Amino acid sequence: MQALDGGRIGTSTVSIALLDAETESARAYATRLTDLVELEREEEMRRHEREIETLSGREREDRGRALLRMRGRDEGEGLGGHHVKLMREQKGQPLPDHEIRVGDLVMISKTDPLRDDNPTGTVTQVTNYSITASFDPKPDGWVFGKGLRPDRREEVVSGLRVDLYVNDIPYQRMQDALAKLPTADGALKQLRDVSTGVASPAATEPAPIDDWHNSALNDAQRRAVRKAVATDDVHLIHGPPGTGKTTTATEVLQQCVDRGESVLATAASNTAVDNVVAFLAEQGTDVVRLGHPARVNDRLRTHTLDAQIEDTDTHRRSQQKREKAFAVLDRQEDLTAPSGRWRRGMSDRKIKERAEQGRGSRGVPPERIEEMAAWLALQERADALFDEAEALEQEAIDEVLGAADVVCSTNSTAGSDLLDGHTFDTLVIDEATQATAPSCWIPMTHARRAVLVGDHKQLPPTIQNQEAARRGLRHTLFERLAHHHETAPEAPGSIRSLLRRQYRMHETIMGFPNRTFYDGRLEADDTARHRTLADLGVPEHALPADERRAILDPEASLVFVDTSGIDAPEHQRSGSHSRENPREADLIAQLTTALLEAGVAPSAIAVISPYDDQVDRIDRALAPDGPETDTVDGFQGREKEIVLLSLVHSNDRGAIGFLDEPRRFNVAVTRAERKAVVVGDASTVAAADVLGAFVRYAETTGRAVPL
């Protein structure tokens, strides 16, 4: 092989690289991942098809994935094909809430949404009143309401249905990022080769740091920051729940800012990004959060790019230009537009020439021509003003991005046009073990080096297609890097830092995940070890005298409430894939109310459940200004003094659905600081290994309260 290397076969040069079963060439790696992303995309389409089959149009509209009673207007040829504007049949009616966004694929149908020949198009614009999509080829006439009613007097009102078919943008961005890998050079090539195991990470000495933003960091956290800040390519920060991964990542970001670097921080989910933004903002770092303000936590809206742009003078100037443009367009109203009847085939240039000469043309009187020329002049003026407004808007964006210390976004949004051409000195991906490799590559193509933070014992990325999962999409970049460059975290050249001391949970809450998931290597910091509700000044006598007192006892930090003795069956709403348990929801509402009445602040409590429908039910049972409610997946990375968890499942089959993923249960029980109350039916859930072990742990070490 050595003899062959560098030689020629025909016109090709032979290059021999060392590959084993686990290392792939860059091209093979990118191609494989691109194929897996495509499988995911197809799976999403199939899921929409299945939902279209099983739900009525009205039900799908209620979920925001279809729009009924629509009509189409032909907008002519444009970028990407033939444009059609879709609006409610009734003029001027706004669209209901929906999930359809620019870049999504939508399908139009009239009688049967499952017909193979229904046109599909890409959404190019969304307003409160309309969706515009481009189609190639041009859809048939029925889409534009062409045709006559049987009485042949009036145009048919279309009665169209628009269905969300696939949210294409994230897939496109992943594939665009992967497409850059085979021909990458410089920093991206090194990141790629270290990730595929072809190259070794560059050896660096930990950076000396004297000024810490967070002086509370422990030795392991400081070591992790020193190594991350010094790395030339990749560093991994690994730690169980509450060990301060996000805290450490925040320090890494701030140290990089201090060194004058440009910094990008991302995560797969909006919640995780919000979490990083909150940490940074708390420390007074200037952050700008990319992404649609509607998907950003209310408290953090002021950090969004949109909000910050609105505060700039440049944006105000842009708005003024826009207003002027509209005023100019208003003046057109009194003039004759150069449309079919008066234009008579004349080009714009011809109209202007004739107007200058004061001449008419083929039955169009000179005064009409003059009006049309004036109309055209106003149009040009308005167009120029709109262009200037747009340029100023771009300037405002650049201003805000340039002034920010740290840019934060989801992995996917890092692939938006906003960051086109931007390369950041350092990228930090939080909760990287919850992101697929293609998702991480989106921000990685914008970075010189990357710090990945995660814990592979918490929730993995959601993968919809089983084949894609099996063929490797479930292995995250974090895991792959850890695997390729496996050395003890303490070893000098290791690319991995391990955090072990947790600052969140009372030791009884920590005990179960520690023995089940972390081989007993987790230790509780003294500040957290003995924290209970009693420290918050909740007196036992303030609690109700019924069985709730045993459950809410301030000294009991881990309580399992067993509903197997009462009639509390799970339910499934019709058409829903989710689950709910009304009795559990009522019980949780009563427990929460008792806590609030005993003086606990709503902000100290969170109620979580694996199921959306149960969260929704509990949410409705609580007062609007009551505690936060969320799914377990949505609450990953978060913490609260008291967490109530509703397991939901109660059936004769021992079926536990979402809870069959032990990592989801790990996330769920590790959110509480002082008190975790888990409500569930032991006779159902204990059939599963991990949950069975948890019930036994609660009986022996925590507290079990049978109802």
Ligand SMILES: Nc1ncnc2c1ncn2[C@@H]1O[C@H](COP(=O)(O)OP(=O)(O)OP(=O)(O)O)[C@@H](O)[C@H]1O
């Ligand atoms: N060195 C420290 N001293 C005191 N408190 C700390 C320290 N490090 C972290 N904490 C606190 O511990 C809690 C958990 O930290 P953080 O959210 O960063 O952990 P995490 O590892 O990211 O958790 P998760 O895995 O659940 O996302 C936070 O309240 C944080 O302020």
